[in-house]
Amino acid sequence: MNKYDCMIIGGGPAGLSAALTLGRARRKVVLFDNGTNRNRVTQESHGFLTRDGIKPQEFKNIARKDIKSYPSISIMDQTVIEITKDDKSGLFLVYTSENNSYVSEKILLATGIQEEFALPQIRQYYGKSLFSCPYCDGWELRDKPLAILAENEEHISHMTKLVFNWSQDLIVFTNGHQLSEKVQNDFEHKKIKVYTDAIKDLHGDDGNLYSLELETGEDILRTGGFVVPSFYRPNKFAKQLNCQVDENGTIKTDGAGRTTAAGLYVAGETEKGGPSSLMIAAAEGFKAASSINMDITIDRF
Ligand SMILES: Cc1cc2nc3c(=O)[nH]c(=O)nc-3n(C[C@H](O)[C@H](O)[C@H](O)COP(=O)(O)OP(=O)(O)OC[C@H]3O[C@@H](n4cnc5c(N)ncnc54)[C@H](O)[C@@H]3O)c2cc1C
Known part of the structure; x- marks a missing residue:
């Protein structure tokens, strides 16, 4: 051979x-x-x-x-x-x-x-309007109304602070996970809204995100954002x-x-x-x- x-x-x-x-x-x-x-x-x-x-x-x-x-x-x-x-x-x-x-x-x-997402629907938007690396895609999303989608407090805190540099119009979605008072206060201070309700679905077209629907029935408009996947x-x-x-x-x-x-x-x-x-x-x-x-x-x- x-x-x-x-x-x-x-x-x-x-x-x-x-x-x-x-x-x-x-x-x-x-x-x-x-x-x-x-x-x-x-x-x-x-x-x-x-x-x-x-x-x-x-x-x-x-x-x-x-x-x-x-x-x-x-x-x-x-x-x-x-x-x-x-x-x-x-x-x-x-x-x-x-x-x-x-x-x-x-x-x-x-x-x-490879990535693994807590919400499988993220995959439809990943690479087009949802991303995981602000250095790679933050510039293209600058000043847009963005979602930060993560579940672990450390990840949420890190990603939100980082992305704030590119857009200050941020809403954090924890998909049913609670945040400590300290982190909530930090975000409130910067006028960053937090939804801790579970997410029911993501809505959009051809990879472009329009909104995130919560289990409460609320539909929150966002045109893109950053997620924190698990890697393997x-x-x-x-x-x-x-x-x-x-x-x-x-x-x-x-x-x-x-x-x-x-x-x-x-x-x-x-x-x-x-x-x-x-x-x-x-x-x-x-x-x-x-x-x-x-x-x-x-x-x-
Ligand atoms: C949505 C998204 C956007 C990104 N944007 C940027 C960006 O703008 N700028 C930037 O610098 N980085 C960006 N990245 C990160 C970048 O893609 C990675 O850092 C880079 O690809 C890592 O390179 P790698 O060679 O280690 O792995 P990969 O590029 O993932 O390559 C792994 C290779 O291994 C091959 N492979 C795996 N298993 C097997 C097997 N069993 N047999 C044969 N082949 C196999 C695959 O086919 C692939 O060719 C982005 C990533 C994502 C997900």
């Missing part, structure tokens, strides 16, 4: 940046991408230097075009379903949903994270390959992408199991790729 120097699982900014770096370092690499990058639901990406406002698919297309200049890199639009390690040879075996298998010396996990890793590869994880759920690394499992590296949001940005994920992909290249170099020199 054909052996690769490295297999990259994930074709978001972390994986693509690593592929570019390893291609330029003349490594034989295959990158797998099943098109579930987290920002696929959004219309425009912001804040990536030189690419402010780019569509997520265009961002990927440009990155893939850049990578094509380096013939030792292949990109496969396949889902990786299992990764095992042969302890004797130290090599990894990667299996895909198309019943193909591949052998590699190193693995880079750049599989990202969409697959179990890190666990199956025995990567150590710290008390916060972050995969332990040396700060340059090397995990505690020999030959296994991580980059991008999958490392922390929490949100970051395209720029940070791409930078971490570069960093992990440099570690992979250095380790292969030392092994073989």
Whole structure:
């Protein structure tokens, strides 16, 4: 079987940046991408230097075009379903949903994270009028009548204070959760209304939010807002390959992408199991790729 120097699982900014770096370092690499990058639901990406406002698919297309200049890199639009390690040879075996298998010396996990929402209706509006990152989408929602949708007091307090910088026309919806007197007073002081009633439904059209309907029957008009989802890793590869994880759920690394499992590296949001940005994920992909290249170099020199 054909052996690769490295297999990259994930074709978001972390994986693509690593592929570019390893291609330029003349490594034989295959990158797998099943098109579930987290920002696929959004219309425009912001804040990536030189690419402010780019569509997520265009961002990927440009990155893939850049990578094509380096013939030792292949990109496969396949889902990786299992990764095992042969302890004797130290090599990894990667299996895909198309019943193909591949052998590699190193693995880079750049599989990202996914969101989970307390209210499933949020998904219809997520990426168009409801967002989770004010740095990414706050500018587009500036000065608009916005909803802050979250359930945990710490999250509510943090997100509301942050978003207040972009719009002071805020209403907080806690979906049935109570807030402490201190937080209520802080919000009242800034003229931020709070509804602690459970939410019955969200109303809007084609992803554009119009209003939030409470169980009490009240319908509150809002044209967009920010939510605080829960995040999880969409697959179990890190666990199956025995990567150590710290008390916060972050995969332990040396700060340059090397995990505690020999030959296994991580980059991008999958490392922390929490949100970051395209720029940070791409930078971490570069960093992990440099570690992979250095380790292969030392092994073989
Ligand atoms: C609505 C929304 C708007 C956003 N807007 C911005 C913005 O404006 N600016 C900004 O900087 N950031 C933005 N972000 C955040 C940004 O999308 C993430 O920070 C970034 O995508 C993380 O990169 P990543 O490479 O770690 O993961 P991802 O981009 O999520 O990529 C993960 C990759 O892994 C692949 N994958 C996963 N499992 C498998 C498998 N088993 N087999 C094969 N492939 C697999 C996926 O297909 C995907 O290619 C936004 C996010 C959302 C949700």
